[in-house]
Amino acid sequence: MPRLTRRHFIAATTVTATIATWNVASPTAWAAASEQPGSDPYERTARAAAMNWRRLPTGWQDAPFLANGRLGAQLYQGSTANTLKLMLSHTEVQDQRGQWRGGIGFSRLPIGYFTLTLAGDVTAVDWTLDPYDAELRGTVTTTRGSLTLTALVHNDTSTLLVSTRPSPGEEAAAWTFQWLRAATTRTSGKPADYTPNPDPAVTDSHVQQPLIAGGGWTTAWRERRAGTGRLLAAHVAYRPSGDVSDTTRAAHDQVDRALTTDQDEQVGRHRRWWHRYYRRSLLSVPDKRLQAFYVLQLYKLAASTRAGGPTISEWGPWFPEVGNNWTAVWWNLNVQIGMAPIHGSNHLELDSVTSTFAAYEKNLPTSVPAAYRDGESYALGHPSDWQLRAGDTYDVGAPGSDHVSDNFGNLTWAMHNVWQTYAHTQDTSILRDTLFPVLTNAINFYAHFLHDGPDGKLHLLQTRSPEYANAEDCTYDLSLIRWGARTLLETARILRTDHPKAPLWRNISDRLTPYTEDPAAGVMIGKDVPLADSHRHHSHLLWLYPLRERSWDSPADRDVMARSMAHWVSMQQLWHGYSYATASSMYSVMGEPEKALDYLTFFTDLGVVADCAMTPNTMYREGRNFALESPLSAAQSMLDMAVQSHRGVLKVFPSVSDRWPDASFASLRTQGAFLVDADREAGRTRSVRVRSEAGAPLTLEHGIRGDISVRDDKGRQLYWRETAPGRISIRLPRGATALITPEGATAVAPRDVPSLGDWKGWGLP
Numbered sequence: 081m082p083r084l085t086r087r088h089f090i091a092a093t094t095v096t097a098t099i100a101t102w103n104v105a106s107p108t109a110w111a112a113a114s115e116q117p118g119s120d121p122y123e124r125t126a127r128a129a130a131m132n133w134r135r136l137p138t139g140w141q142d143a144p145f146l147a148n149g150r151l152g153a154q155l156y157q158g159s160t161a162n163t164l165k166l167m168l169s170h171t172e173v174q175d176q177r178g179q180w181r182g183g184i185g186f187s188r189l190p191i192g193y194f195t196l197t198l199a200g201d202v203t204a205v206d207w208t209l210d211p212y213d214a215e216l217r218g219t220v221t222t223t224r225g226s227l228t229l230t231a232l233v234h235n236d237t238s239t240l241l242v243s244t245r246p247s248p249g250e251e252a253a254a255w256t257f258q259w260l261r262a263a264t265t266r267t268s269g270k271p272a273d274y275t276p277n278p279d280p281a282v283t284d285s286h287v288q289q290p291l292i293a294g295g296g297w298t299t300a301w302r303e304r305r306a307g308t309g310r311l312l313a314a315h316v317a318y319r320p321s322g323d324v325s326d327t328t329r330a331a332h333d334q335v336d337r338a339l340t341t342d343q344d345e346q347v348g349r350h351r352r353w354w355h356r357y358y359r360r361s362l363l364s365v366p367d368k369r370l371q372a373f374y375v376l377q378l379y380k381l382a383a384s385t386r387a388g389g390p391t392i393s394e395w396g397p398w399f400p401e402v403g404n405n406w407t408a409v410w411w412n413l414n415v416q417i418g419m420a421p422i423h424g425s426n427h428l429e430l431d432s433v434t435s436t437f438a439a440y441e442k443n444l445p446t447s448v449p450a451a452y453r454d455g456e457s458y459a460l461g462h463p464s465d466w467q468l469r470a471g472d473t474y475d476v477g478a479p480g481s482d483h484v485s486d487n488f489g490n491l492t493w494a495m496h497n498v499w500q501t502y503a504h505t506q507d508t509s510i511l512r513d514t515l516f517p518v519l520t521n522a523i524n525f526y527a528h529f530l531h532d533g534p535d536g537k538l539h540l541l542q543t544r545s546p547e548y549a550n551a552e553d554c555t556y557d558l559s560l561i562r563w564g565a566r567t568l569l570e571t572a573r574i575l576r577t578d579h580p581k582a583p584l585w586r587n588i589s590d591r592l593t594p595y596t597e598d599p600a601a602g603v604m605i606g607k608d609v610p611l612a613d614s615h616r617h618h619s620h621l622l623w624l625y626p627l628r629e630r631s632w633d634s635p636a637d638r639d640v641m642a643r644s645m646a647h648w649v650s651m652q653q654l655w656h657g658y659s660y661a662t663a664s665s666m667y668s669v670m671g672e673p674e675k676a677l678d679y680l681t682f683f684t685d686l687g688v689v690a691d692c693a694m695t696p697n698t699m700y701r702e703g704r705n706f707a708l709e710s711p712l713s714a715a716q717s718m719l720d721m722a723v724q725s726h727r728g729v730l731k732v733f734p735s736v737s738d739r740w741p742d743a744s745f746a747s748l749r750t751q752g753a754f755l756v757d758a759d760r761e762a763g764r765t766r767s768v769r770v771r772s773e774a775g776a777p778l779t780l781e782h783g784i785r786g787d788i789s790v791r792d793d794k795g796r797q798l799y800w801r802e803t804a805p806g807r808i809s810i811r812l813p814r815g816a817t818a819l820i821t822p823e824g825a826t827a828v829a830p831r832d833v834p835s836l837g838d839w840k841g842w843g844l845p
Contacts, residue, residue, distance in 0.1 A: 108310055108311040122358050133218070145697065149397070165195055169397055177292065190260035191289075194258075217230045229242060233383075237338065238334075239314065263276030300314065361426040361427070362746040365743050367681075367839070408464060411460050428505065434510060447475055456521055462490055503751040511574060552607040555619075556622060563627045566585075569585050661683060719748065734781070744758070746830035771817045773814065787822065788808075792819070
């Protein structure tokens with residue numbers, strides 16, 4: 081049961097008489113959430129990020145959202161003035177017709193929605209989505225009375241629970257379910273012979289949906305009633321093949337279990353998972369709207385994906401009722417940037433990218449053209465399903481041929497995400513079992529199309545810079561090839577293995593042609609192809625970020641970085657949301673904190689460019705299409721302001737704006753498997769705490785002015801030496817901790833820093 085505020089009573093006075101009878105002992109409710117936290121910064125920052133609705137949302141783009149990495153739900157206005165719609169969707173539910181390209185043949189499919197029909201027309205709502213508990217709570221006021229509701233998607237069981245309690249006048253409020261046709265909503269490339277899946281078998285407690293290709297799913301539901309209170313439980317069970325009736329039994333079993341389990345115990349398990357989740361790290365900044373935004377991206381990530389489960393698709397678990405075109409998993413940028421924040425935020429329990437490639441590597445050869453399926457070449461077609469299948473009749477094509485696509489780099493870029501998981505954990509099993517075999521074959525595929533030039537360099541046949549132009553020696557592909565070859569050499573060194581392909585990787589690393597440059601505009605798209613127009617992708621700048629082939633710390637690199645960046649940002653007319661998030665991160669690694677903050681806040685302040693903008697619930701739209709990766713990538717922009725790790729140097733507060741006098745973070749994870757706490761007050765770093773999980777060498781740029789003290793967690797002095805002004809090297813064994821403070825000062829605990837002023841929350845407040 082939600083804790084009712086004064087606003088609830090003002091907005092819905094007619095519910096007062098029934099509230100008293102709706103207590104924790106009710107079989108249709110569960111105990112209220114805990115009171116507002118006191119000094120605990122983890123709970124405080126998470127609860128403060130709660131989204132509120134004082135206006136009725138209209139759809140995907142402004143509704144509250146619940147999920148657990150698989151089952152998703154969103155609540156918004158219904159088709160009539162006296163109804164609400166609860167859209168239900170699931171990340172695993174998809175078609176299985178591989179004869180068509182992935183976005184059609186393996187398309188995600190809509191499931192359906194519950195309608196809550198009320199006696200009166202809706203006149204007001206007062207809803208709160210609390211990310212700390214992952215629950216939606218609030219009231220609905222109508223012309224006939226009101227209704228209080230609490231809803232969640234249970235973390236462990238993937239079951240939707242909705243508790244409702246009406247006032248007099250709304251006692252008859254009831255749920256009904258409407259299935260949606262099991263057909264792709266994608267229109268691009270839809271074949272003429274496409275047919276929807278058959279209609280389902282419908283009863284008063286389930287909808288059993290078969291698929292033409294076999295398998296299918298069942299949506300089952302049931303209500304428990306006590307007086308006028310109701311508890312709705314719903315579950316979706318999916319099977320990719322076999323007898324669809326198996327899903328009906330499984331779905332009903334889960335519904336029955338949800339309704340026969342003690343509600344407080346069941347909801348307690350759910351809340352405990354989410355509470356532990358938020359305690360894994362903390363980031364507090366004085367711009368509280370941005371701080372809330374960051375927390376909500378962490379909520380969105382955990383709601384969207386988990387290690388071992390499907391990685392993020394364009395809509396996460398939430399299928400828009402209008403559908404549109406983005407019906408699968410987008411590997412040409414979207415997964416890579418959307419999943420980036422899991423490393424720095426210390427949420428590797430969400431790493432579905434690494435687990436996906438570990439589980440479904442076997443499907444990567446199917447994206448390679450038949451002529452190059454030599455058993456040693458991999459590619460990743462786009463879009464694919466969550467099992468890396470892009471369609472049996474689709475392949476990425478071949479550089480230099482009459483079938484050139486912009487999908488050649490998808491797989492290697494995805495391997496950069498896997499490498500980041502290794503770098504942030506130092507877990508060599510990730511290299512041995514996943515990155516090394518997959519990246520080896522990704523570079524093998526590229527190697528077919530490298531050739532010797534008269535200048536003694538290796539050159540690449542014509543490819544396509546994503547969404548821009550074809551080019552020989554395309555910068556996008558060259559940067560990924562160079563990174564891949566060097567990473568394979570480093571991986572072989574770490575694993576202490578000799579590999580027969582090592583000479584190939586060394587040849588590529590040593591002889592791959594440099595990027596084509598313009599004296600004024602910096603790095604070009606490719607040979608003879610300049611960046612002449614506004615371009616939303618940063619594909620030709622991948623070497624700058626996130627691959628970070630060049631470093632701002634190196635004076636020799638600064639000129640080309642500055643020229644290339646200045647030229648790209650000079651043409652923003654066609655930028656999209658992730659362009660601004662990426663520009664922010666790029667300026668952070670280039671030592672430009674004010675520009676980094678400006679680009680971030682343009683996007684998070686709902687700035688609109690090329691009919692693209694973030695939405696009030698922190699989702700994102702491009703025209704009429706919806707997505708979620710751009711806001712997620714902006715969370716990485718905030719992490720890049722707080723801490724960076726590159727080439728063995730860990731930097732604390734490397735790009736914090738002067739407009740942020742205070743900032744604090746805890747347990748942010750960096751390369752080298754370090755967990756870092758730091759605090760900044762009045763523009764000065766007060767303390768840094770670094771815990772080593774792997775015993776990797778530590779070089780720390782601490783940002784503390786004047787003399788420093790370096791001690792362990794028991795107060796004993798540690799050996800350290802200064803390697804450059806403000807940069808020190810510390811011997812830190814596995815499991816050890818270093819505390820760095822100004823001389824004579826003590827370490828500062830993580831905190832929720834003061835706000836710069838009033839701020840407007842997210843949702844529709």
